[in-house]
Amino acid sequence: MTAEVEADAPAPAKQRYGLELLAVLGVSYGMSGITALLSFIRSQLIINHGIGFRHVATGPINSGRKTHYQWLDILDQLANVLSGVLPAFLAVVLLIRSPGGRGLGVGLHRLRLREMLQGAGFAALIGIPGLGFVYVARKLGANAQIVVTDFPDVWYRIPVLLLDALQDGLAEEIIVGAFVLTRLRQLGWSNSRALAVGAVLRGSYHLYQGYGGFFGNAVMGVIFGWWFQRTRRVWPLVIAHFIIDAVSFIGYIYLHGRVDWI
Numbered sequence: 001m002t003a004e005v006e007a008d009a010p011a012p013a014k015q016r017y018g019l020e021l022l023a024v025l026g027v028s029y030g031m032s033g034i035t036a037l038l039s040f041i042r043s044q045l046i047i048n049h050g051i052g053f054r055h056v057a058t059g060p061i062n063s064g065r066k067t068h069y070q071w072l073d074i075l076d077q078l079a080n081v082l083s084g085v086l087p088a089f090l091a092v093v094l095l096i097r098s099p100g101g102r103g104l105g106v107g108l109h110r111l112r113l114r115e116m117l118q119g120a121g122f123a124a125l126i127g128i129p130g131l132g133f134v135y136v137a138r139k140l141g142a143n144a145q146i147v148v149t150d151f152p153d154v155w156y157r158i159p160v161l162l163l164d165a166l167q168d169g170l171a172e173e174i175i176v177g178a179f180v181l182t183r184l185r186q187l188g189w190s191n192s193r194a195l196a197v198g199a200v201l202r203g204s205y206h207l208y209q210g211y212g213g214f215f216g217n218a219v220m221g222v223i224f225g226w227w228f229q230r231t232r233r234v235w236p237l238v239i240a241h242f243i244i245d246a247v248s249f250i251g252y253i254y255l256h257g258r259v260d261w262i
Helices: 004-007 011-026 028-050 071-096 113-139 157-186 191-204 211-231 237-255
Strands: 060-062 147-149
Touching: 004 011, 011 028, 011 071, 011 147, 028 191, 028 237, 071 157, 071 211, 113 211, 157 191, 157 211, 157 237, 191 211, 211 237
Parallel strands: 060 147
Antiparallel strands: none
């Protein structure tokens, strides 16, 4: 289905697309953006008695626990991963109802080696400058002091963190990248307008990281969204997001306390 056909979809179809978009965002990153914004405002009022430039430390992005019932701890973590993926599953189910070509119009039919290499390239393009951006933002006080993970030192820590990174990549890129941009196009939005909204959405649910988290992820949203709008393939973005998060989670474990800004 071409963009022209989607833009000329009948009114009942457009209404359904809009409701589906609101429903998916309501159970995923739309609500996350609202809660992150409220948390950000609260932290600013507590520290600065008004919206300022500093930000308090945040709780851990990725957390775990160690009890006497290790098998139950593992199942808890797997349930958390499943819970994070389910909104993306909902988005995929809804895309099935309005197919736009192979792989539901978003390139989900297969993962090719070329896309894996493209994903690695995107991870380097975003991740390497991103480290410098985090360093500068922390020194300026524009980023929160982030506890990336407080996962206990157990044998399954690294596998679970990798699963969490994969869940983040799948959920964010399928929903915020593929689904949101696809539905906005089907609603008749221009690419530039949809790209701006997607970038702001991506930045919004990272506001708990401070101003730096918002702007850094918004820039990432522009780059990833631009790529998706031109290729209609989401796998490279999933791979890139997975690599970035995996390096962040595991790198934090081994570098925190050894590097003063991490």
